[in-house]
Amino acid sequence: MNYSDNFAKRENLYFNSASSGILTLDAIREAKRYLDIMSLCADVRLEEYFEILDRARTEAGRIIGTHTKNIGLIQNTTTGVFIVRNTFYDIKNIVIFGHGFPCTLSPFLHDTKYRVEIISKDMELLHKMLVQVKRSIVYVDLVDFLTGELTDIKKIADIVHENNSILAVDGIQGAGYLPIKIDATGADFFFTGTSKWLLGPQGSGFIYINDKHIDRTVARNLGWLSLDYKTFDSFAVLPEPRKDASGIESGTRNVIGAVMMKENLKYLNSIGINEVYRHNLEGAGIIAKKAEMMGVVAQESSNLKTPIISLRTRNIKHLYTYIAERGVIASLRENYIRFAFHIFNTIEEAESLVEILDDYKI
Secondary structure, three states: OOOOHOOOOOOOEEOOOOOOOOOOHHHHHHHHHHHHHHHHHHOOOOOHHHHHHHHHHHHHHHHHOOOOOEEEEEOOHHHHHHHHHHHHOOOEEEEEEOOOOOOOOOOOOOOOOOOEEEEOOHHHHHHHHHHOOOOOOEEOOEEEOOOOOOOOHHHHHHHHOOOOOOOEEEOOOOOOOOOOOOOOOOOOOOEOOOOOOOOOOOOEEEEEEEEHHHHHHHHHHHOOOEOOOOOOOOOOOOOOEEHHHHHOOOOOHHHHHHHHHHHHHHHHHHHHHHHHHHHHHHHHHHHHHHHHHHHHOOOOOHHOOOOOOEHHHHHHHHHHHHHHOOOOEEEEEOOOEEEEOOOOHHHHHHHHHHHHOOOOOO
């Protein structure tokens, strides 16, 4: 099925959602409406302000199969890393499972009070490590940014919790197409920016906080906007903090980001995440079959788990230049060309890419 109608017409072949998503027309329309209001009276009415934020949280909860009360709005995945670190400031052992994207590692690299261990995706090794260090925060990517490999969060959560530790999941390469019921996985935290598979924009995102950690997380990440204001008429008596995950929204929010985010998430939810996943794997499978004929691929077409196809072959930079000159937008990462097929892509676009690759001569 073709789901491209809610997106601007493109002349390029855009296969780069693993880097940046494309906004829906609904999101653009709502953003323009919001900007028009700002140009006349600086901001929306207070009741609409709260409604925008609540609807964004609700749509985010639907995307990952949880409740609105477990969702807080953040700016990006790095903010999620910080929130978990702040919540458990007493834990000095950090484990990065599977190396992953630098987002989860970088905040600890130059802080000498942390012991950081980077381990391969080996469950036995993870268990041994956690037994040795007693109590840790374990960060893991839901989907590998390069290979597209899907992580079994529930299995990791079981091991982590057996060893009195905390599991924090960077979901940015899976949220938006991957069917997931985050409550059922046992993850303590799950965070993502909306800039990729959630269709944008940059500078917005959300965090899931497991029920058992909400009070502690809010208390350790408290700011003036964590308080449960009904109006901003007076600050003589400050209200109590909110009792749900939105309490981590400590300062001025990216409201226009939330406006676009809620529209993009509403669109994905209207299609249904299972159908998004099916569509994406169908298109990615067409690309993967051709990629397999050209070189080494990170995922086999017969066993695709995610719509990320990374190809390595001879003269990879030459091939990248060749496809770019023909209007194909993808990413060059670690000597691979990474293609990402998402809901706005059509099967015809995947077939057009195959035709371009068919004509390639070294």
